Amino acid sequence: MTILHHRGGAAGSLTIRGARVLDPGAGVDALLDVKVEKGVISELAQPSGKKSAGKGVAAEGLVLAPAFVDPHVHLRTPGREDEETIASGTAAAAAGGYCAILAMPNTSPTVDNAAVLGALIELAQEEAVVPTGFMAAISRGLAGEELSEMGELAEAGAAAFTDDGHPVYSASLMRRALQYAGSTGRRLALHCEEPSLSRRGQMHEGAVSAELGLAGYPSVAESVAVGRDLALAAYEAQPLHLMHLSSRESVELLRRALVDGVEVSAEATPHHLCLTDEAVRSLDSNLKMNPPLGSEQDRLALIDALKSGAISCIATDHAPHARQEKDVPFEAAPFGVTGLETAFAALYTNLVEPGLIPLETLLDRLSAGPAHAFDLPVPRIAVGEPANLVLLDLESSWTVREELFRSRSVNSWLLGQTLQGEIVLTVAAGRVVFGSERVVA
């Protein structure tokens, strides 16, 4: 069963010369020429310094790594094509260095039946620039009342199941979902939130919410749900993926579950890893997301877990919103920010440069980590592997501007900021899907 779909086209041949090839999973860190023929890595060689046949990229001084995998993207299709389409969202993914993404099912209509899923897969085969998989809903209409037909959805190509945007409200339905998903071979990915605690919370409950008067969303609203779902997963001996973790308490529960042998994977977002609730003082609606930005303690706990591997995935939770919907007072704005095109640079700037995590860890959590969690092909730089490559210029700094985005939406928390680290070239499934003018011209 193919999980990832894209528009295809002829696989390319090119040679990337003289880059520092860095694939932590394959144990490679060397200056090499990487030759790709018909989309497959055909040769890794000592840099020759001379031009060979085919397309060539002079990559001296740059880093070549396995391209990224994003397990959490909102493509807003069907229903809100004004905010994002498969074409625009995957073009954004390509510009962000991704070779595979998984899209969320909270669209209109919801991806909770094989017909909608089938139509999306066909559309991806026509217009997805980057291989794209689709998660399907756990419950019909994300209402948390009846299970979707997970068996048929899995056969139709669902990558995993999630009610993202909503928790699975009832513990009983959650238990049934775990039991049933086990028979489909697909994992559940959970948005953990106890709604009777988060209520109408607008931001993390703490000193900043107290001062601003914004309704607080306590960190225990997440961890209480994480605790419930981990207990159920342990009891049913089923795997689980925890989405966009944001609090120290949740990280502690995750660690304990891993020690106890629960098969659990987890993701954190660039915004939760880079920002805290202090940023919300600006009342910029591009700092409003669910779960909300936590305290510095929460952030440091996430970074620690990312470093140790307890959190093995970085997920953007790329959530495009129309300009007019975000251009309102904070409380009136919807939750969510974009992230595909800025994830690497934001994390390189805020985590790697200050020495909080090594570059190798960042590259692993952006690529192999999420691929393993969802049983997707792991991008590798080795002879015989399909070319899934990202070329990075760590010396380059750039300023985030609306005009640079390929996404249809511009609700980025990074607008106006200068970041270190630029994506120069992305090769996905053997095709050059993004190249800045300096290498492709």
Next chain:
Amino acid sequence: MTEIHLIEGEARAAEAPKRHLISIEDLSSEIVERLLATARNFSRSLEREMKKLPTLRGRTIVNLFYESSTRTASSFELAAKRLSADVMTLRAIGSSVDKGESLRDTTRTLSAYQPDVIVIRHVQIGAPKLIAATTSAHVVNAGDGKHQHPTQALLDLYTMQEALGHLAGLQVAIVGDVLHSRVARSLVQALNLVDASAVCIGPPALVPRAFEQIGCEVSSDISLIETADVVYVLRMQQERMTGGENFVPSLREYSARWSITPERLRPGQVVMHPGPINRGVEIDPRVADSAESLIEAQVRSGLVVRMAVLYDLLTQGPVSLAPTVNMNEVA
């Protein structure tokens, strides 16, 4: 006074960043002192038979009220009129706001009349900041959601100073629903600016977590009002007890434990309330009507303090209240 708004193009370019009053954080203790002194001067002028001053003649002030308000709206309107400004008060009900026009578009429409000041009351936090980023007028926050109500805090300081003769060293007990109160937030910050201290007392769920970090003590023990010079009572809203919120078990229990009664006060303490009051809920009618109550004085202070704010924004030099916020840059 130079009528700089008549040569707008050139003047704007040379002007310092537009000043606004959006939050108490926009003020320094010097500016607070200046505003209170200006208000005292206006208070004396109001004792005359002819109460109108020509100071802001030819200036335009727009009051934009998206939330119901009696005292704040009337106070701003009268303040503008006493200073001879042209004033226009718009309420959200019955205007194009009802037709779904966005806050930014409404602001742009009103800005086409080139108002000098926009006074805004809005249910949503941050609305005044959004307006400040859209208009070239000065913006005064007349209350945004549960966030800030800076002119209320200023009039409270003025009232305390008039009644007690000084501000530094005063102890103020703020009692009641702190969680939902923009008045409490602004007042604690304002008291800190003038070296007075605050203790916030209320049911545990109605005092926000970590509230002490904004600069006050926090407790649920009503007996702590004993040492206070001023007991500042907050409005307890009926809806806090309904809809499964359960902030407190009942209004009856709230009153029994936190209502300000003559028995709970000691001689020499004064009582304040931002209004409107719920007699018999957060405040005993005997207290509200007593000589110790400054509630009516607060309303009178509101007029002169708002005159002082409008005057200060439109006539003082570029001493900063808050510089113009550009939301696009912030983003």
